[in-house]
Amino acid sequence: xxxxxxxxxxxxxxxxFRNRVRxxxxxxxxxxxxxxxxxxxxxxxxxxxxxxxNGGKTTLEIVSKNGQNxxxxxxxxxxxxxxxxxxxxxxxxxxxxxxxLGLPGAKRLVNEFDIKSVVGTGTTxxxxxxxxxx
Amino acid sequence: MDRIPILKMGPFLLVTIQVDLYDRxxxxxxxxxxxxxxxxxxxxxxxxxSAVNIVDSFMGRILGNIASMSRIMDAETVVVGxxxxxxxxxxxxxxxxxxxxxxxxxxxxxxxxxxxxDLLTTQEDEDNGEDPDDYND
Numbered sequence: 001x002x003x004x005x006x007x008x009x010x011x012x013x014x015x016x017f018r019n020r021v022r023x024x025x026x027x028x029x030x031x032x033x034x035x036x037x038x039x040x041x042x043x044x045x046x047x048x049x050x051x052x053x054n055g056g057k058t059t060l061e062i063v064s065k066n067g068q069n070x071x072x073x074x075x076x077x078x079x080x081x082x083x084x085x086x087x088x089x090x091x092x093x094x095x096x097x098x099x100x101l102g103l104p105g106a107k108r109l110v111n112e113f114d115i116k117s118v119v120g121t122g123t124t125x126x127x128x129x130x131x132x133x134x
Numbered sequence: 135m136d137r138i139p140i141l142k143m144g145p146f147l148l149v150t151i152q153v154d155l156y157d158r159x160x161x162x163x164x165x166x167x168x169x170x171x172x173x174x175x176x177x178x179x180x181x182x183x184s185a186v187n188i189v190d191s192f193m194g195r196i197l198g199n200i201a202s203m204s205r206i207m208d209a210e211t212v213v214v215g216x217x218x219x220x221x222x223x224x225x226x227x228x229x230x231x232x233x234x235x236x237x238x239x240x241x242x243x244x245x246x247x248x249x250x251x252d253l254l255t256t257q258e259d260e261d262n263g264e265d266p267d268d269y270n271d
Contacts, residue, residue, distance in 0.1 A: 011157045018154065018188060036187065036219035040227060043190040091228055101191040105227040 008046050009055040017058060018043055021073065024060055025129075028069040034133040038071060041106035045075045045125055048102050052095075053079020053122065063128065070111070070130035081119040089115075138163045140170050146178040146247055147171065147209075152185045160196045167200055171209050178247035179204050182240055184215030194229040201234040210235060210250045214243035 006017050021042050025035040049056040056077030063072045082088045091104045103125075107113040112128040136159055141148040147170055149163065167179060179200065183189070189197075201211035212235045216224075224231070235250065237243035 015154055015156050022187075033219045033222050036217075036223045037226065039188050040190050040223045043188055043192075044227075047190065047192055101228050105191060105229070108226050108228070109223065 003059065003061040006058045006060065007055070008049055008058055011050060013055075014043065014046050014050075017046055020060055021071065024062060024071045028062055028071065028131050030071070030129070030131050031133070034129060034131070037109040037133070038073075038127075038129040041109040041127055041129075042073055044102040044106040045073070045127070049075055049077045049079070053077035056122075065130070068130050068132065070128050072126065072128040075125045076122065077124075078122040081121055081123055082115075082117040083119055085115060085117055136162055137166065140166055142170075142174055142176070145176060145251065145253055146180055146244070147174065147176045148180050148182070150182040150185070154186065154188055155193055155196075157192065160193055164196055164200055164203075168203050168207070171204055171207050176209050177251040177253065178209055179211045180240065180243050180247060181211065181213045182215045182243075183213060183220075184217065184239075186220065187217070189216075189220050189224055189229075191227065191229055194224065194227075194231060197231060197234050205233070210247060212237055212243040212246050212250075214238065214240055 004020065006013070006020060008014070008017060018039050021039050022035060025038055030038070046058065056075060056079070059074040061072050063070050087093055089104050089107065091101065103115070106127065110127040110129045111134065114126045115123065117123040138149060138151060138159060147167065149167065153159070170176065171179065181197070181200070197213055204211045213231070214237045216236065235246060237246045
């Protein structure tokens with residue numbers, strides 16, 4: 001199935017990335033609301049990557065489970081890593097000057113969310129959203 | 135380059151965002167709007183986001199900033215035309231757009247601005263629930 005990678009190194013890379021996520025979601029027939037949720041989550045996650053890790057690499061792929069298609073996005077950075085993931089997943093917690101909605105908000109918007117982080121090595125976030133949004 | 139046009143219409147400023155915002159564009163808009171409010175003495179700012187497909191927490195923060203700064207300068211901000219999918223997503227994301235007035239479309243947004251800035255109506259008329267057409271009688 002389709003598998004792309006896109007480097008995110010500057011803020012101008014965010015819009016083309018979001019457009020590519022939209023293309024894949026449209027391709028599998030995802031509804032507009034589900035597309036919007038996935039793209040918004042993706043936008044939060046690439047923004048985190050830019051802000052805390054000076055960018056990173058994204059992977060976009062179409063995946064299948066029980067005969068249903070979905071879009072899976074992986075965000076890999078080599079930034080400082082997250083010391084306390086459960087704290088970072090709390091609403092309103094931010095070490096930057098943001099609203100602290102990025103990680104917990106993104107998690108609420110997608111069907112599957114996985115985060116792994118090693119301090120000093122980097123962070124990997126994987127999200128999946130299924131065609132019917134469940 | 136990298137600027138969204140701001141139109142002056144009577145006492146208000148109008149902005150129609152026709153592209154998906156990236157950070158620089160949003161920050162420029164924030165700066166430009168505040169200088170325009172100061173320069174023109176505008177009493178209201180109307181931002182049409184009907185062509186915007188994505189509002190993430192960054193863009194939400196910019197809208198909130200614009201509303202707070204305008205308020206300090208005695209101008210009200212109304213955001214209009216939000217797509218249903220964007221509204222659903224914002225709620226799940228947890229973004230409340232505090233301090234930002236919203237209206238369904240440009241027309242209702244203009245009405246709201248006139249109401250909030252008391253430029254056409256007076257408190258007394260509102261209390262009587264009279265038709266705005268009767269004001270000149």
